[in-house]
Amino acid sequence: MKKSILALTVSTAVLSSLFPVTTFASDSNVATTTSIQQLDSSDPTPDPKSTVGQAGLFADSTPGEVKPTSSVEGNLGTATIYYVGSKTLYWSLVPKFIGPYFVHGEITITNTKSGKVVDVIPINTGKILGGKVSDQVSVSSLPKGSYNAVFSGSFIYDPGTGTIGNPNAYFEI
16 A cells, blocks of 8 residues: 555656646736646647646636636636647646536737737637537647747636636747
8 A cells, every 4th residue: 555655646746747737826927836637648748848737717706707726726627738749739628517618718829038929729619518628729830939828718607607717838849
């Protein structure tokens, strides 16, 4: 039993050191690094030069209001974004609720050197029966450089609306 706990602890430590997670608190934009949550074997492997951005999915008490959090997991689930290489970004939403939902969002890509937005990729999707939704999007139009990708948006579900907590991922091409 002690060996399996030690192996799990070492494996988690190795994964966390290889793939750090950068999240931004919605009220202060201060980056914090935490352990990876909810990456599973069906998710593509993050590029070693990329950070894995995760943030919560939050129920709105007032439509459009973002709830501040220090956790990557919100009361309704988790949003993830990272670079997988070959000029491709991966994003996913893993809700905790069961039932249909529709997502209206975008991935905003900013050049880290100039600070300018260089691309905005719309994300409009959903699930009739609930569950995880994910996709890979091309960033082939970007020249060599370093970038930040922020996944933002909102979703409609039964019984109301929610907000994606703006996960942020750094990557290099």
